[in-house]
Structure formats: C-alpha cells, structure tokens
Amino acid sequence: MRKNIVAGNWKMNTTLQDGQALISEIVNMVQDEVTGSQVEVVVCPPFPFLSVIGKQLPAGGRFHLGAQNCHQKESGAFTGEVSAQMLQSVGAEYVILGHSERRQYFREDDELLSQKLKAALAAGLKPIFCVGESLETREADETFDYLRKQLQDGLFHLSNEEFDQVVVAYEPIWAIGTGKTATSAQAQEVHAFIREQIARAYDAQAADNTTILYGGSANAQNARELFSQPDVDGGLIGGASLKSRDFTEIIKSF
Numbered sequence: 161m162r163k164n165i166v167a168g169n170w171k172m173n174t175t176l177q178d179g180q181a182l183i184s185e186i187v188n189m190v191q192d193e194v195t196g197s198q199v200e201v202v203v204c205p206p207f208p209f210l211s212v213i214g215k216q217l218p219a220g221g222r223f224h225l226g227a228q229n230c231h232q233k234e235s236g237a238f239t240g241e242v243s244a245q246m247l248q249s250v251g252a253e254y255v256i257l258g259h260s261e262r263r264q265y266f267r268e269d270d271e272l273l274s275q276k277l278k279a280a281l282a283a284g285l286k287p288i289f290c291v292g293e294s295l296e297t298r299e300a301d302e303t304f305d306y307l308r309k310q311l312q313d314g315l316f317h318l319s320n321e322e323f324d325q326v327v328v329a330y331e332p333i334w335a336i337g338t339g340k341t342a343t344s345a346q347a348q349e350v351h352a353f354i355r356e357q358i359a360r361a362y363d364a365q366a367a368d369n370t371t372i373l374y375g376g377s378a379n380a381q382n383a384r385e386l387f388s389q390p391d392v393d394g395g396l397i398g399g400a401s402l403k404s405r406d407f408t409e410i411i412k413s414f
C-alpha cells in the first residue's frame with residue numbers, strides 16, 4: 161500500500177555509541193514534534209547495530225528498522241555475509257537493495273540483485289529497491305531508456321504479490337552526496353515515469369499503490385518542495401539522516 165516514508169540510510173557511519181545517541185535524539189524529537197502526520201520512518205543503521213538500535217525504536221509506532229544490504233543465500237559457508245533471515249530475526253522489516261554504491265563498488269548487477277530481492281521477500285522483508293542514472297547518462301539524454309531497462313531487468317521479474325512488498329527509490333547518482341539535488345520538477349518527471357512503467361509491467365492499481373522515494377542530497381531545506389510533488393512519496397536520506405535536527409525536519413516536511 162502506498163505510504164509516505166522517510167528512510168535514513170546511515171551507510172558506513174557512526175559507532176554504536178554515536179548511533180545510539182543519534183537515534184535517541186531522533187525518537188525524542190519526532191515524538192515531541194511530529195503529530196498527526198502518517199509518515200513512516202525507517203532507520204537503516206550498519207549491520208552490527210541493528211539489534212540494539214531496533215530496541216530503541218518505540219514498538220508499534222511510526223518507526224521501523226531497515227538494513228542496507230543482504231546476501232542472496234539463506235545460509236551457509238559465506239564468511240562475513242548476512243542473510244535476509246538473520247536481518248528479519250533481529251527485527252528488520254526493510255532492506256535497501258540495488259543502491260548505486262553497491263552496484264558500483266561491489267559489482268552488484270541485475271542478476272545478483274534479482275536473487276537478493278527473492279531472498280529478502282522470502283524472509284518477509286520489504287525491499288527498498290534503488291534505481292538511478294549517472295550524470296553521463298542524463299547529459300546524453302538517455303535517462304528514461306536507462307531507467308526503463310534498470311526496472312525491467314532488476315525488478316519487473318517479480319510476481320504481482322512479490323512486487324506489492326517493494327518500495328522503489330529513485331536516486332540519481334549525480335545527486336548522491338554531492339549537494340546537487342534534483343529539482344522537484346526533475347524528481348516528479350522521473351517518479352511519474354517509474355509509476356507509468358509499473359503500470360505497464362503490472363497494472364494501474366499496482367502503480368498507484370507503489371511507494372516511490374527520492375534520494376540524493378535531500379535535506380531539511382528542499383524536502384518540503386520535493387515531497388509536495390504528486391509522485392514523490394518520501395525520501396531515502398543519506399548525509400542528513402546522521403543529524404537529528406535535519407532528519408526530524410525532513411520527517412516534518414509532509
């Protein structure tokens with residue numbers, strides 16, 4: 161079901177102690193300041209902190225726990241890896257998959273991501289599946305062809321029931337960590353395009369029900385304008401999710 165979501169991707173940042181202090185501030189501020197609005201908050205700390213941070217989130221409320229990655233296999237001799245089932249067992253409800261940093265630095269391709277998606281869904285996790293073009297692709301005017309292919313090869317192999325569980329995040333690579341955010345018009349244009357592709361691959365109802373988040377230098381100043389766009393259902397926030405005041409302001413932007 162389509163929701164408003166603000167998700168914080170901490171990436172490889174904080175210590176446990178700093179992360180605990182951060183989440184405690186965020187929970188307090190959000191509980192004091194965010195009233196009425198239905199926005200869901202997903203916190204995605206590094207693997208070792210999931211369980212502890214998860215316990216700091218008030219149960220049954222707007223806060224949910226997410227992971228930043230998972231392995232494609234259920235279990236076995238894969239030293240250093242973390243399965244979707246493990247994440248589920250420590251309280252994660254979401255998992256980010258297909259982030260451009262994973263695609264770029266860890267060579268994750270559509271085939272591997274398909275397997276990861278299946279593993280996450282089998283474990284009962286909701287994937288936050290990221291797509292987004294590079295600056296080169298945008299400047300070559302190939303953004304829509306690129307995104308169409310990324311969606312078709314990476315995501316649209318899922319059944320209707322599986323796709324129902326997926327949140328899509330549009331993260332233009334040129335906007336991630338660069339301070340160069342997409343304009344609200346650019347974000348809206350791509351989000352509407354993604355929704356149209358979902359309608360073609362599944363149906364109009366699936367398209368209407370899908371939550372599509374924007375990520376890439378979203379901050380307390382630009383969130384309201386981005387979230388006011390009809391097809392932007394929230395944000396996947398990197399840098400600004402590490403500052404309690406900024407992250408809370410973003411959550412308040414709905």
Ligand SMILES: O=C(CO)COP(=O)(O)O
Pocket residue numbers: 169259331335336337338339375376377378396397398399400
């Ligand atoms: O990659 C992102 C979230 O997954 C966005 O990062 P920034 O908000 O730091 O640009």
